[in-house]
Amino acid sequence: MSIIDQLCHLCYVLLTGRGARLCMSDCRGNPLWLPWEEVSLSGSGRITITILAVIGIILSTAFTGFSDTERMIRVGLSKGLTKASLSASDWRLYDGFNQEPVLCGKGEIVFQIVTAAAPEASTPAASDTDITVAGAMIKTVSSAGVCSRPGPFRLVPDGPSQVIAFAGKRYRGLAEVRSDGKGRLTVINVLPLEQYLYGVINCEMPASWNPEALKAQAVVARTYALKNVDKHRAESFDLCNDVHCQVYGGLDREHANGIRAVRETEREILTWDGQPIDSVFHASCGGYTEDAGNVWVGDIPYLKAAPCSTDEPELLHFPLNSLYREFFPIGPWLSDYPQALCRRSGTYRWHQVLTMPQAERVLKDKVPLLSGRSGTGKLMDIRVTGRSQAGRVTALDIVCSNGIYKVERDRIRSFLGGLKSTLFVIRTVYDKDGRALAFGFEGGGWGHGVGLCQTGADGLARVGWSYDRILKHYYRGVTLEKESETCPIFP
Ligand SMILES: [Zn+2]
Numbered sequence: 395m396s397i398i399d400q401l402c403h404l405c406y407v408l409l410t411g412r413g414a415r416l417c418m419s420d421c422r423g424n425p426l427w428l429p430w431e432e433v434s435l436s437g438s439g440r441i442t443i444t445i446l447a448v449i450g451i452i453l454s455t456a457f458t459g460f461s462d463t464e465r466m467i468r469v470g471l472s473k474g475l476t477k478a479s480l481s482a483s484d485w486r487l488y489d490g491f492n493q494e495p496v497l498c499g500k501g502e503i504v505f506q507i508v509t510a511a512a513p514e515a516s517t518p519a520a521s522d523t524d525i526t527v528a529g530a531m532i533k534t535v536s537s538a539g540v541c542s543r544p545g546p547f548r549l550v551p552d553g554p555s556q557v558i559a560f561a562g563k564r565y566r567g568l569a570e571v572r573s574d575g576k577g578r579l580t581v582i583n584v585l586p587l588e589q590y591l592y593g594v595i596n597c598e599m600p601a602s603w604n605p606e607a608l609k610a611q612a613v614v615a616r617t618y619a620l621k622n623v624d625k626h627r628a629e630s631f632d633l634c635n636d637v638h639c640q641v642y643g644g645l646d647r648e649h650a651n652g653i654r655a656v657r658e659t660e661r662e663i664l665t666w667d668g669q670p671i672d673s674v675f676h677a678s679c680g681g682y683t684e685d686a687g688n689v690w691v692g693d694i695p696y697l698k699a700a701p702c703s704t705d706e707p708e709l710l711h712f713p714l715n716s717l718y719r720e721f722f723p724i725g726p727w728l729s730d731y732p733q734a735l736c737r738r739s740g741t742y743r744w745h746q747v748l749t750m751p752q753a754e755r756v757l758k759d760k761v762p763l764l765s766g767r768s769g770t771g772k773l774m775d776i777r778v779t780g781r782s783q784a785g786r787v788t789a790l791d792i793v794c795s796n797g798i799y800k801v802e803r804d805r806i807r808s809f810l811g812g813l814k815s816t817l818f819v820i821r822t823v824y825d826k827d828g829r830a831l832a833f834g835f836e837g838g839g840w841g842h843g844v845g846l847c848q849t850g851a852d853g854l855a856r857v858g859w860s861y862d863r864i865l866k867h868y869y870r871g872v873t874l875e876k877e878s879e880t881c882p883i884f885p
Pocket residue numbers: 625626633634635636638639640
């Protein structure tokens with residue numbers, strides 16, 4: 395970025411409190427958010443954009459009721475498409491930075507990428523809105539006519555429903571359709587962060603759970619979104635809509651209980667040292683959560699092991715607790731059903747068996763000693779060689795006839811074909827000659843075990859804990875605050 399760019403950017407940040415994007419109002423007063431990279435123009439363009447930014451803020455605040463403190467988010471709905479069909483009862487189509495719509499129509503509109511070399515060669519221009527430029531070209535076809543432009547296009551729903559449909563789902567906000575620069579289309583849903591959370595919370599936690607647990611999940615989801623907003627920057631959006639980021643199902647996955655939880659925690663996030671925390675969570679911990687450093691590489695001060703119980707952890711008789719270690723080994727503790735808060739989870743305790751042939755099949759491609767790359771050994775045994783203070787397996791030996799292969803931390807789960815957690819003991823069945831015949835995994839909980847235990851959070855809510863107390867139980871030493879007070883700009 396040049397010095398002029400930086401000054402322009404700084405000016406914009408100071409004026410808007412937003413570092414990476416620009417808000418402009420469209421002709422109906424709807425906010426249009428553009429990534430900063432798109433507005434790094436040359437010469438007078440930069441100054442024009444800065445002036446437009448100021449005008450945009452004044453217009454949006456004074457005439458549209460849209461507050462600049464309302465955080466917008468860009469959610470990738472689909473990428474790598476050659477064709478995308480979207481629809482709305484009534485819509486307006488905007489192109490690039492234009493403030494006037496290029497088309498207004500009803501119903502379906504199909505976007506299709508055409509190359510710069512032959513955009514209109516085989517398809518003659520069908521209307522005077524067609525233009526030809528070098529680079530990627532997107533063609534739209536709808537009842538309002540044909541339009542070919544480089545994009546990105548923004549499809550803004552009009553009329554009473556204000557909803558866009560794409561791939562069988564309905565969405566709030568507007569849709570952006572753009573070229574990915576590699577001959578494919580990306581479809582992005584642009585909407586206020588708080589409305590995005592309406593479509594997230596019930597994908598991550600059942601709407602029937604206690605309101606305080608739903609509020610805790612709302613804060614976790616909001617914090618996660620802000621912490622990970624750069625994850626898909628290279629693809630021109632903030633977060634994707636599946637488990638890689640957070641599952642987002644749009645309008646059809648909303649529920650009144652989830653919406654209430656989002657509204658009652660409006661703009662609240664968890665911070666550590668003034669920054670949004672890494673608010674990881676899991677379905678159920680099995681009785682005790684885990685230090686992040688025992689699951690992934692690197693210690694995180696607020697992601698520490700905690701009993702999944704009220705403030706009386708001794709009720710759990712936790713075996714690795716120094717008080718109980720001698721009397722309650724981990725195996726019987728797992729076979730038992732101690733009174734942890736996630737006890738009612740269907741995965742609180744689980745059992746899985748791998749016969750020797752099954753184990754060999756699962757491990758063959760992953761262990762060089764078995765795959766032929768370092769020899770063609772035979773699997774002999776699987777042994778736990780490391781266990782954390784919170785009970786999870788941190789190191790495993792895959793014993794082969796030609797050597798030992800070591801696996802560590804959370805990689806163990808996928809390595810053994812998708813175990814529910816690393817909180818397990820192995821019951822190995824041997825034949826009379828001491829050869830392993832089968833491995834029985836007796837385990838507890840579902841997920842990595844770090845941060846908030848969702849079922850435990852619901853359990854704490856049921857015994858009367860408030861959402862902020864629940865959050866501070868699973869994330870140690872964090873602060874709950876309104877996001878604009880702590881992180882007014884994107885990095
Ligand atoms: Zn993602």
